[in-house]
Amino acid sequence: METVPAPKADLSAQIAKAIRDAIVEGRMIVDERLPSEAELAEQFNVSRPTVREALKRLAAQSLIRTQRGAFGGAFVRRLSYEEAYGQQITTSTLLLSMNAVSFEIACEARYAMERACTALAARRRSADHLATMRAEIHRQGQPGLSDESFCASDVAFHRAMVDAAGNPVLSYQLAGAVEAMQPLMNMITFTARSREAIVAFHTRIADAIEARDAAAAETALEELAAYTLELGRGVMAARAKR
Amino acid sequence: METVPAPKADLSAQIAKAIRDAIVEGRMIVDERLPSEAELAEQFNVSRPTVREALKRLAAQSLIRTQRGAFGGAFVRRLSYEEAYGQQITTSTLLLSMNAVSFEIACEARYAMERACTALAARRRSADHLATMRAEIHRQGQPGLSDESFCASDVAFHRAMVDAAGNPVLSYQLAGAVEAMQPLMNMITFTARSREAIVAFHTRIADAIEARDAAAAETALEELAAYTLELGRGVMAARAKR
DNA sequence: TTACATTTAAATGTCTGACAATTTGGATGC
DNA sequence: GCATCCAAATTGTCAGACATTTAAATGTAA
Structure with missing residues (x-):
């Protein structure tokens, strides 16, 4: 000093x-x-x-x-995980909003990072994590849920999956990134049919993780990524036409 | 306001x-x-x-x-990618240093996240990215390189790989995370033999990405992760005995 | 002796007012 | 028309003062 x-x-x-x-x-x-x-x-x-x-x-x-x-x-001050990732979220959110990141790029990044967790999650998941995932899936099936709430539940589901990997550093990095991308994800409007499809993917993922089947979990996640991407493209196209 | x-x-x-x-x-x-x-x-x-x-x-x-x-x-001010990830690095570095994250956890997180990029990198890599990777590999083979320089080159190699995925959001998230973990990685001392092994892994990864073979790249990266982890464990054990 | 109330001192939080440094734009002089 | 100079606006810095908060020290009574 x-x-x-x-x-x-x-x-x-x-x-x-x-x-x-x-x-x-x-x-x-x-x-x-x-x-x-x-x-x-x-x-x-x-x-x-x-x-x-x-x-x-x-x-x-x-x-x-x-x-x-x-x-x-x-x-x-001791920097806690909560604060650090709070900071990361604000920084990332700002970065994304100020630099016009496309939905495609954000979506791709998000699912690529989540994919990193599936193998570990399948190996280490506890009953608690599974219960959280199931609870969020159930919530997503409720009728009358707003798009934003659906999205928030989606994030919560994926966060539980990431936490299931049992690596705090990974949780910190991923949760921050995923949460920061939520505003972008919020641009999608979900029809009843697309919600059903997403819930089905989530169920497949949860089942695979419960069965400790890493490969199946990864496949399901990849398909979900592709589906979400397509959904987003559709919304963007419709918006562009208007 | x-x-x-x-x-x-x-x-x-x-x-x-x-x-x-x-x-x-x-x-x-x-x-x-x-x-x-x-x-x-x-x-x-x-x-x-x-x-x-x-x-x-x-x-x-x-x-x-x-x-x-x-x-x-x-x-x-417009937040640029460079600044944002500069901030992320300092935050992450501080978090890791203040919260006593083990080498195992950091290593696992790092390679799990990098694994998320291999598929995209294999698909999109440009000649530039490949050249950077090769250059760093060459550098790592030079005799008389200090452990820290070797580590820095290692980070540069992996960063080129991440950049090859062609997704700025992914680059931002990963580069920040990987760079933040460098101090922890620096604790390892590399013998001539272990360097040789790592260079071999890097070459395999670069070859696979050049051949656009995502599966091979992923396998090589996973083996490198396992090798690094073992190396770290050895160093820790030796240190504990002393 | 112990428990509680009071005082006190050290530190941050805030305000006022002033001056220095820097940059821009226009006025002045040629 | 051009270079020069000057004035205004704005941030950067300083000095000193007072307000507020908090924990420790002190004093007092049961």
Whole structure:
């Protein structure tokens, strides 16, 4: 946390970088307290508002948390899986919305990544995961479900499948990606018939995973991907004609 | 961008949230200029330093950029793939380092995700991607390469493979994940013999992708995953004994 | 001695006001 | 017509002050 003036940047950005480096490189450990704002100001030879701006930058990345009062201050924060993937979702969502990603590309990416989990899920799935999957399937069959709710349940189903793979890193990466793509998936309107078809695919997947049949699960997932893609293409074409 | 006071949070956090929502929900478009700090201060009924802290939070997430001088100000920023996945890398890296993820879990996740790309890569690979892969393979065969450089080249090889799949969303998600895991992969020390084995696997993968043989590529990748895992286990065991 | 209320000090949160630095656009002079 | 200079707008930085919150220290009573 020395005064290393990175060239050409705001002071607050330089200070934020210096502190961030200290954290990332492990020179500061979780829950360790940073010097007070006044002390940091003195160390870096800047004013307190400038230090505060730097700290806010770090807070925005969940790298620190601040606590008011005596013996309060800024503390290095342990990044939890939940927060990390919350951040990933917002970043990915923004990226997709700002860069006009097509439905095809998003759909392809989503199912390609999910495909990575089927083998592990078939091997490790617990009764709990299966129960969640079945529950979501049941929900998807209910009449009167809105398109958005159907979509949300779809995500929940796939998330249960991913979690069944029993690898937290995989869950983190995939759940974030899949959830970020939901707005794009939401563009589809589901007819009663297409819902029925999707539920059938989901049932096949759940059955295969229950039977620990990785190959069958993968096949079903691939067919679901193809079906979803076609469905999306149809919707896009209809929209283009209008 | 109204004054919607979210309960129980810093003023700067509330203001940041209000502006962020305006951007995410599309009420502000790319390159649009935000009101000046003084105007924002008046709108939200706070002082300028408070507004500034809010803006720094947004800047830390690459949501805005600021420009000094007349007709300068804060502008909504288009999030590029590069930045987004830069952010993803730092988040993932931090998450892994702070939460003590085992080598096994990280390795499994990495190869599972890469496996998602082989089929697409075999179908769409261009001469450029192949050339990059071959170049990295050649580099990995050079004697006197440090373990870290070998690892970096390994990442570059796999990244070329992922890019060959021709899906930017997939590249973004995977490259971020794979790169974040590099520190963990760096813990392995490679003997001359193990390097040779890995290069052989890489060659098999490149050959398969060149021949557009998805199944062969997948098999080779799976064997490489198993080999790497075993290698890692060996290193861990040796380290534990010491 | 223990339990509870009070004080106190340290820290962050916020405000005011000012000045510096930087950039743009127009006015001025030739 | 062109170069130069100046003024205005805006962010970047600083200094000092006060408000608010919180935990520890202190004091007090059962």
